[in-house]
Amino acid sequence: MDGPSERFEAEPDDTRAAIMKATYEALLKHGYADLTIQRIGDEFAKSKSLLYHHYESKDALLVDFMAFMLEVMEEAVPVEEGETADEKLQVVIDHVFENMLAEDDDFMHAMIELRAQAVHDEAFRESFTKNDEFITDRVREIIADGVAEGTFRDVDPDRAATMFLTFIQGAMFSHATTENADLDVIRGELETYLDLNLLGED
Amino acid sequence: MDGPSERFEAEPDDTRAAIMKATYEALLKHGYADLTIQRIGDEFAKSKSLLYHHYESKDALLVDFMAFMLEVMEEAVPVEEGETADEKLQVVIDHVFENMLAEDDDFMHAMIELRAQAVHDEAFRESFTKNDEFITDRVREIIADGVAEGTFRDVDPDRAATMFLTFIQGAMFSHATTENADLDVIRGELETYLDLNLLGED
Numbered sequence: 001m002d003g004p005s006e007r008f009e010a011e012p013d014d015t016r017a018a019i020m021k022a023t024y025e026a027l028l029k030h031g032y033a034d035l036t037i038q039r040i041g042d043e044f045a046k047s048k049s050l051l052y053h054h055y056e057s058k059d060a061l062l063v064d065f066m067a068f069m070l071e072v073m074e075e076a077v078p079v080e081e082g083e084t085a086d087e088k089l090q091v092v093i094d095h096v097f098e099n100m101l102a103e104d105d106d107f108m109h110a111m112i113e114l115r116a117q118a119v120h121d122e123a124f125r126e127s128f129t130k131n132d133e134f135i136t137d138r139v140r141e142i143i144a145d146g147v148a149e150g151t152f153r154d155v156d157p158d159r160a161a162t163m164f165l166t167f168i169q170g171a172m173f174s175h176a177t178t179e180n181a182d183l184d185v186i187r188g189e190l191e192t193y194l195d196l197n198l199l200g201e202d
Numbered sequence: 203m204d205g206p207s208e209r210f211e212a213e214p215d216d217t218r219a220a221i222m223k224a225t226y227e228a229l230l231k232h233g234y235a236d237l238t239i240q241r242i243g244d245e246f247a248k249s250k251s252l253l254y255h256h257y258e259s260k261d262a263l264l265v266d267f268m269a270f271m272l273e274v275m276e277e278a279v280p281v282e283e284g285e286t287a288d289e290k291l292q293v294v295i296d297h298v299f300e301n302m303l304a305e306d307d308d309f310m311h312a313m314i315e316l317r318a319q320a321v322h323d324e325a326f327r328e329s330f331t332k333n334d335e336f337i338t339d340r341v342r343e344i345i346a347d348g349v350a351e352g353t354f355r356d357v358d359p360d361r362a363a364t365m366f367l368t369f370i371q372g373a374m375f376s377h378a379t380t381e382n383a384d385l386d387v388i389r390g391e392l393e394t395y396l397d398l399n400l401l402g403e404d
Contacts, residue, residue: 119233119379124379163388173375185360
């Protein structure tokens, strides 16, 4: 259940992983706006010409970085933990709030800046759409199982998963761009929604 | 209950309003990243030197633009409509989904890019914090009244208002940065939450 930071701590064993680690370090240091291939190269132990050989632009490199982060997330989100559907969903909530949202502030900020590029850049948009679909699919599947096994009320798994993802996005966006987002309160309200709406508990 | 677009249609009657209109037009055309004072000047009928006289930088002008947008929003959000607390809250939801979220895509995109600046710029951060507090305060007040008058269950108005704002932020962010956000489903899920959590209806 490692977060992205931990993923980068080990010495990377192939060129792409080494480039991704350098990109991560450069993003933390400079943010999206001041990031350049040169600055990513400064974090890269191997020959800088490798960077230019693999990627034609900063944005091409960052789109691959997003794909890499999705792979990291897919490996990190726990899929085998928990017995019943509500326990499995709780594991996903714990993962999101303890790993993704509690990620180093600089990294979360860089991800918000990257995501803002998606408003006008098709490749970024596709990348974040895939990213969100991964979490939504996982949650939809847990909810559908929960309805089938009778743990959850007869809700529409598609709609409930959309609600879940929308809420997580709002938590991330508010936390990164304002002073007053309280992640503990936000997490508590998500759990209240799940209790009321999915479990039918009061 | 006019949205921001309508607010700018009338011929502005003072210099600040004229600068704000020019900023709005330039943001729609160029987005945040490619916006310059020169390009704002191109949308401005009066002498361009007025722009430089009033604002020392693009970001200073944009921070004032955010304050102006907050004033527009404060005027636009309906406060007198609806009899009971649940009707008043429904009016706010209608306003948010029909005006703010259905705003011209280019404008919504520009706002997301502006908000992304808040991750590293204190002035933008303060501005968006105020912006969010305005909506949260309005919702908190309606919920507190609803609890007092017995329309709503005995929920914590602070926590419920945080939930509401987080959800709206997520709707805006998902809608602007991915392909698959369905605003009708998202709105329906927010209304379901309010029915279950506030009204205690099933």
